[in-house]
Amino acid sequence: MKRRLSVENRMLIEQLLRLNYKLKDIAYYVDSTSSTVSREIKNRRITGKGDFKECNKTKRFPYVCNGCNIKTYCRKKKYYYNYIKAQKNYNYLLEKSRIGIDMSIDEIDYWNDYFKDKIKNKNQPISHIFNNIKDEFPKSIQTFYNYVHKGYFSSINDEMLSRAYSYKPRKRTNEKPTIRFDNVIRFGRILKDMNKYIEIHPNSNIVEMDTVMGKFEDKKCIMTLYFRNSKLMLMFLIDKYKPDSVSNVFKKLRKQLESEIFKVLFEVILTDNG
Known part of the structure; x- marks a missing residue:
């Protein structure tokens, strides 16, 4: 299944929302997961100006008013999914997230899948993974940690890594700190x-x-x-x-x-x- 949606996928999503297709059916036709389609609609929907009351129908799927029969005279807050604006938003965020990254999108996609499989599915420590690919992966282990922390590898998060470096553990009242660097x-x-x-x-x-x-x-x-x-x-x-x-x-x-x-x-x- 696709992890990234194309402009054609977004165009189809808009059409199927207008026809009131179910979430699982939309996911099937765009060859993606239901969670991916759901996030796409919620994160990229647009709304008009004005302070109106929220509609309960937009709090769950389909999250938008594209297929609503009463939207022309409804007085509640409206949300719409527009594939052109959704694609522009995607391109903007993609360009913004790639600033400072000395890797191509294809490289990021390849290593994204590789590390996800090794870390999430096989529970392998980072040090062990890097020793097996040190001649292939173009960056250092610290650069990898920085990329994950900044969100460049979308399928990996800090909690999945073998070590955490951005969070301090909670102090226990009955324990004295024992780690000191001299x-x-x-x-x-x-x-x-x-x-x-x-x-x-x-x-x-x-x-x-x-x-x-x-x-x-x-x-x-x-x-x-x-x-x-x-x-x-x-x-x-x-x-x-x-x-x-x-x-x-x-x-x-x-x-x-x-x-x-x-x-x-x-x-x-x-x-x-x-």
């Missing part, structure tokens, strides 16, 4: 230090660590360890915002693998904060 601790451990180390040791084992967040009120999250060389990913259920939980995972791994093997496997660990 510049002294980070000295010599940022991204440029890792890149310098890799230049000297090109065959190093690199492990990327990330977290998969659910709802903000959840007390648990998933810590992922992605091994670049083997493309293996390990997942551990841990307490959210508890550094001790992360430490305990590595302590158990070190104990089970023994120190020498642990040092070889976890030679370099890359996290979000460098």
Whole structure:
């Protein structure tokens, strides 16, 4: 089914509204979903000037007066769907939303479907997805997050992503904040230090660590360890915002693998904060 409606689709919607077709029938004829058609009509309907009482019929489908038999002498507020004005509105919003985007519409459509399938349907972490397509996707992971946050990928929203960066979690009265960033601790451990180390040791084992967040009120999250060389990913259920939980995972791994093997496997660990 089509996700984007063409000008021909909008013309047909206007005609079928005038003939009082049902929502599911209109969706069928324009090869789209009922929700898409419903949003199209509600978001792009137009109304005349004047302060009139709302009609109950416009609060539900068809949301407009195109097919109403008494619209010529009705004294209530009128709404109409006009395919020409609807298409102009669509083109304006499309042009406005593409400002600053260094990707074509075809590219956005392709990756829109790709990420939706991986994130929504298969629940794959973003870091894992990007490691498999790093030579194909033309942008960085941070640029992807920015595009989603600004609404350029219409089928994906912030809640579907593996991590949230624009919302702060609610504070719990019985818990003290435990996450603090100390510049002294980070000295010599940022991204440029890792890149310098890799230049000297090109065959190093690199492990990327990330977290998969659910709802903000959840007390648990998933810590992922992605091994670049083997493309293996390990997942551990841990307490959210508890550094001790992360430490305990590595302590158990070190104990089970023994120190020498642990040092070889976890030679370099890359996290979000460098």
